[in-house]
Amino acid sequence: MFSIDVIDVRLICEQIIDNIKEQVIKGILKPGDQVPSVRQLASMLTVNTNTVTKAYGHLERQKIIETIRGKGTFVANITVKSIDQHELQDIRKTLKSSCMQLHYMGFSKQDVLEEIIKIYEGFIKEEK
Amino acid sequence: MFSIDVIDVRLICEQIIDNIKEQVIKGILKPGDQVPSVRQLASMLTVNTNTVTKAYGHLERQKIIETIRGKGTFVANITVKSIDQHELQDIRKTLKSSCMQLHYMGFSKQDVLEEIIKIYEGFIKEEK
Amino acid sequence: MFSIDVIDVRLICEQIIDNIKEQVIKGILKPGDQVPSVRQLASMLTVNTNTVTKAYGHLERQKIIETIRGKGTFVANITVKSIDQHELQDIRKTLKSSCMQLHYMGFSKQDVLEEIIKIYEGFIKEEK
Amino acid sequence: MFSIDVIDVRLICEQIIDNIKEQVIKGILKPGDQVPSVRQLASMLTVNTNTVTKAYGHLERQKIIETIRGKGTFVANITVKSIDQHELQDIRKTLKSSCMQLHYMGFSKQDVLEEIIKIYEGFIKEEK
């Protein structure tokens, strides 16, 4: 499915969240599909079950997956999410921080926009 | 100069780094300008001196500031930085994570590109 | 008869208990009426027979239904139940927890009382 | 401060949440007040720090407390919360379940309303 990068700056929990999200966005995981069980994923990634549980908890709060007790965890139906202004501000700060860093590395605004476009090509199957 | 947002998701150390960087990019701090001493800045921001020391250490390694013993800390001359591929990968991961989150909040690729442009307008004085 | 909501916060077992109770209170199920067998109900609700067995066990201990071996399970005659002080304390704690949560959501005491009245209108046929 | 009731039906985590909430509602804990540290509360209640961390995480998501890294955890300023319809439905189901149980124990609608009023007298200092 995917693996954990120990060198990655992101926390293990975040890596799991991002990877699942990416697979849902790409359509590899479709609404209704069962995601690996907490134990399965934990052993696949050789991380602790608590860490997977925490990641799944975050994804559930974001309505990306839903859990049916005793049955397993499934990709949720896509719903229109209301925008949390607080969360949006956090993302803007993170984006700004990344942009400034890239600016320092010699990237122009245009270069950054092209980076973003490349990122989108990487995770969107097709977009009209 | 600037202040620390205790509620901010970013660590205090990162906030200091970002703020100094932003002022240098904006030209508020120019090469050769003296930046506050670790103790001054720590007391201005009411944060621990260790935190400022760490932030300055990062900025120094990135050649954004330089310390002259007994004199103080100054904004470094702008040099063309060699791109650290490892660091670039980290930034790409962070950008991708933010983009996916925005995608989930209903932002289209175009919306995200416009966000980036707005961010650039915020920290670049003028760019042709 | 009724169905199980997999998303419901309540355990499946509790949902079954509550639904049977509600039907008895509403008079849809009357004393002496036969309720579905464990297997029937389990297949109707597509839940595990263990879960229905457990729910029926609880209802039996509360004297709401009674099982006659070889015949089936029936709604019990209404008897004046002695109040289990321990159970009453549990319910009070649950009610208090719900009230505090509603208080936090901006509900006044009056709003909560009206909620309770609405709930009663929902499950009592008529009460003078 | 308070203690954990091992006999209580509620999970330890929920008991902590409810107790903190109650103290904030009662005004024993006021906005800006520091709540016990994760370690302090864990040792006071003789529970694991992870359990307290989890409870504090829930309270933070509900904007009842806020954490300042390295400083501690504090009671948040009261803000008008938007009502989460999903959460409200859950509370209604819990209330209905409790009401049916009380009905079975011989409580009339009036008795239940009086219970609610008593609960409010218990956790509200004064209400106009």
Place this chain on the structure above:
DNA sequence: GTGGTCTAGACCACG
């Protein structure tokens, strides 16, 4: 088999 709660305890970041 599934997820959920909890303990015991390590290690990290910030003060």
Place this chain on the structure above:
DNA sequence: GTGGTCTAGACCACG
């Protein structure tokens, strides 16, 4: 000192 992340592993509820 503060909280945050993570591991290892037990035990419970539901299937």
